[in-house]
Amino acid sequence: MDFTSLTLSDVSRTFGRRRALNRVSLRCRAGEIVALLGPNGAGKSTLLSIASTLLEPSSGAVRYDDHTARTAGAGLRGRIGLLAHDLYVYPELSPAENLLFFGRLYRVPDLARRVDAALERAELSHRRADPVAGFSRGMRQRLAVERALLHEPRLVLLDEPFTGLDDGATAALRERLSGLRAAGAMVLVTTHDLEIIEPVIDRAVVLQSGRLVPVEPGVGTLRERYRRLCAAGT
Amino acid sequence: MTSFLGTVWLVTRKDLLIEVRSREILYTTLFFAVSCVLVFAFGFVREGRAIEHAAAGILWIAIAFSGTLALGRAFERERQNDTLRALMLAPVDRPALYVGKLVGVLVLLGAVEAVVVPIVALMFQARLFAHPFLMAGLLIAGTVGFAAVGTLFAAMLVRARSRDVLLPVLLYPITVPVIIAGVRGTAALLQADVDLPMARAWLSMLVFFDVVFITLSLWTFEPLMTE
Numbered sequence: 111m112d113f114t115s116l117t118l119s120d121v122s123r124t125f126g127r128r129r130a131l132n133r134v135s136l137r138c139r140a141g142e143i144v145a146l147l148g149p150n151g152a153g154k155s156t157l158l159s160i161a162s163t164l165l166e167p168s169s170g171a172v173r174y175d176d177h178t179a180r181t182a183g184a185g186l187r188g189r190i191g192l193l194a195h196d197l198y199v200y201p202e203l204s205p206a207e208n209l210l211f212f213g214r215l216y217r218v219p220d221l222a223r224r225v226d227a228a229l230e231r232a233e234l235s236h237r238r239a240d241p242v243a244g245f246s247r248g249m250r251q252r253l254a255v256e257r258a259l260l261h262e263p264r265l266v267l268l269d270e271p272f273t274g275l276d277d278g279a280t281a282a283l284r285e286r287l288s289g290l291r292a293a294g295a296m297v298l299v300t301t302h303d304l305e306i307i308e309p310v311i312d313r314a315v316v317l318q319s320g321r322l323v324p325v326e327p328g329v330g331t332l333r334e335r336y337r338r339l340c341a342a343g344t
Numbered sequence: 345m346t347s348f349l350g351t352v353w354l355v356t357r358k359d360l361l362i363e364v365r366s367r368e369i370l371y372t373t374l375f376f377a378v379s380c381v382l383v384f385a386f387g388f389v390r391e392g393r394a395i396e397h398a399a400a401g402i403l404w405i406a407i408a409f410s411g412t413l414a415l416g417r418a419f420e421r422e423r424q425n426d427t428l429r430a431l432m433l434a435p436v437d438r439p440a441l442y443v444g445k446l447v448g449v450l451v452l453l454g455a456v457e458a459v460v461v462p463i464v465a466l467m468f469q470a471r472l473f474a475h476p477f478l479m480a481g482l483l484i485a486g487t488v489g490f491a492a493v494g495t496l497f498a499a500m501l502v503r504a505r506s507r508d509v510l511l512p513v514l515l516y517p518i519t520v521p522v523i524i525a526g527v528r529g530t531a532a533l534l535q536a537d538v539d540l541p542m543a544r545a546w547l548s549m550l551v552f553f554d555v556v557f558i559t560l561s562l563w564t565f566e567p568l569m570t571e
Contacts, residue, residue, distance in 0.1 A: 164429055166570060188435030196426035202362040211358050215351065215434040241365070257430075 111185030113175040114140040116161060116265055116296060121170035122320075123156055130156040132320035133170065140264065143287055143297040145307050147325070147336055148317035154300040155195060157317065158267045161298060162192045174265070188216060191263030193271055197254035201243035205234045205253045208242065209260055216261040228256035231282070247274035255283060259290075266290055268299040272306055284310050308332040316340070348443075351436040355444025360451060362421065369417045369452055377410035377460045385467035392469065399468035400530035404486065404523050406460050407453065411490055412512050414452050418445065419498040419507075428502055432569060442565040446495040453487050470534050478543050479533060485550035486526035490519050492557040500568050522557075525549045 116138045123131040130153040138144050146154050159165035160172060163179035163186065172179065174186055192198075199208045209228055213221040229235045232252035242250060251274045259266065272280050280303075287310050290297055301307050314325040314332060316339055325335050363369055381402060388398040422428035431441050461483070465472040472479055497514050501507040516523075529546030532539040 162433060164433060184435040184437070187433055190433065192430075192433060194426065194429070196429075198427050198430035199425055200358070200362060200421075200427060201425065202365045202421075203358070207361070211354065212430070212434070214354050215431075215436055217435075 111177070111182055112189060112264060113177060113186075114264075114294075114296075115173075115175055116298075117171075117173045118157075118161070119171045119173070121157075121160060121167045121172060123153070123160060123165065124168045129320050131160070131167070131317075134317070134320070134322045136315065136322060138265075138296040138298060140294045140296050141291050142313075143291050143299065143311045145304075145311045145314040145332075146298055146300045146317065147302075147304070147314055148300075149340070152317040153320050154317055155269055158192065158194070158269050158298065158300065161265070162190050162267050163187055164192075188261065189264040191258040191261065191266045193254055193258040193268045195269050197250050197257075199242055199250060199254055199257060202241055204237075204239045204241060205229060205232070205245075206238040208253065209257060212257055213260050218261050224260060228260055231286075232256045233279075248276055248279060251275055252279055255286075259286075262293075262295075264295055266295050266297040266299075268297065268301075270301055271299060272301060272303045280306055304333040304336060305331070348437050348440045351440035352444045352447060355431070355441055356447040356451070359418065359445065359448035363448075363452065369414050370455060372417065373410040373414045373452065373456050374459055376413055377406040377456050378463060380406045380409060381460060381463050381467060389468060394468040394470070397527075397531045397534070399464055399470035399472070400527045400534055402468070403461065403464045403472075403530060404526045406464070407457060407483075407487060407526075408490060408516070408519070408523055410456055410460075411449075411453050411487070411494060412515060414449055414456075415491070415494040415498040415515075416508060416511055418449055418452075419502045423502045428499070438566040438569065439562045442495060442499065442561060445499065446491055446561075449491045449495055450487060453491060457483055457487065472530075472534070475533050475538070475540070475543070478540070478547065479530070481547050482526055482529045482533075482543070482550065485547060485554055486522055486529075489522035489550060489553045489557050492554065492561050493518050493522075496561040496565060496568070499565070522550065522553050525553065 118134055118136045120133045120135055121131055122133055146157060148154050160167050174182065177186060179186060206225055206229060209225045213225060218224055229238050234249060234253060255271060271283060275283060287297060299307060316323045316325055316336060323339060325339060328335055384402040388395045461472055464470060494515050497511055501510050504510055525546045529543050532542040
């Protein structure tokens with residue numbers, strides 16, 4: 111199963127009496143990187159969870175071309191890669207074991223070679239047999255990025271991917287994002303590191319109080335435009 | 345898609361690998377179960393003679409309590425890095441994830457029972473090995489029924505704040521029939537006049553509970569885990 115667009119139409123999500131998303135509409139196409147910006151608690155992670163099929167919207171529709179999470183099921187999930195705030199890796203296992211476990215679940219072909227390449231990219235080859243529990247946050251983050259991308263997903267959802275990364279790893283991840291776009295992936299990335307993400311994104315949108323507002327191209331850096339938009343919204 | 349049994353094997357293998365590394369659940373549940381049996385032994389054994397049917401009740405209490413402990417810890421691991429969501433996102437049959445977790449818990453409880461059963465036999469002078477196949481059948485069927493419901497509830501409660509309190513509160517009322525059947529079946533084997541037909545009847549009851557609980561769990565796991 112494959113798809114080339116993600117469409118959210120009037121998606122709302124409530125948790126009890128709190129409304130996290132309020133009639134959000136967004137469309138992403140293959141080969142596009144979209145930055146999802148917003149203050150803490152704006153609903154960014156909720157939106158990523160809904161796009162990843164892990165969370166159902168309270169109302170509205172999420173479509174992957176003409177498919178929905180219910181109709182496409184496991185085939186759809188196999189084309190989605192999610193890097194969440196929690197890193198989805200087992201600290202008792204080594205990085206190689208983590209990647210092999212998830213690679214087998216996703217039936218990744220030529221897995222051993224891909225795991226080697228992933229560990230090389232994450233600069234963890236020399237620690238491939240050590241338990242992840244002993245790793246720094248940055249090392250875990252690099253591993254989690256590789257875990258999310260191991261199966262070459264069509265839809266890449268990244269929640270604060272630069273957290274804990276040093277300059278070299280940040281530059282490598284930025285390059286990776288460009289590579290994903292060239293390969294036809296659609297990338298939805300949330301971040302507060304606007305200076306880092308600005309050179310690689312195609313457009314940005316802001317979530318404010320559960321509503322989605324586009325950041326229009328214009329004068330100034332992404333951060334300046336973002337601040338102007340936030341100031342206008344408050 | 346990875347096949348159902350392939351997924352079960354992957355999840356079970358991963359859980360057992362983690363347990364072999366940490367030995368956390370095995371040691372804590374074993375320590376708890378043995379302590380439980382020893383404390384009851386001091387209360388219910390006088391001058392080398394145990395109160396009638398005490399051994400059967402204490403064996404199943406030790407299994408149920410240590411099983412609850414194992415279930416809670418097995419899913420606490422999936423909660424720490426939210427790896428349960430990573431499993432739910434994988435392109436596999438979601439009920440296979442449930443079965444994989446269940447088999448992992450069963451292996452651990454099997455290891456605990458391998459130690460606890462001889463200790464109960466020793467402390468209570470109980471003839472637990474007089475009818476080994478029937479006793480093994482009762483233990484296997486009872487443990488499967490208890491763990492089948494427990495695995496479902498523990499997975500459901502993984503993100504609940506009061507999960508440690510809620511798990512036993514939800515689990516024990518539902519699994520009371522399993523525990524009663526286990527106790528009565530074991531008691532039928534331990535009494536002076538061994539009642540084999542009664543033990544077989546309770547074993548049949550346990551198998552029936554297993555089929556019902558596993559079927560319901562496989563049926564409800566995916567909808568219950570969807571947020």
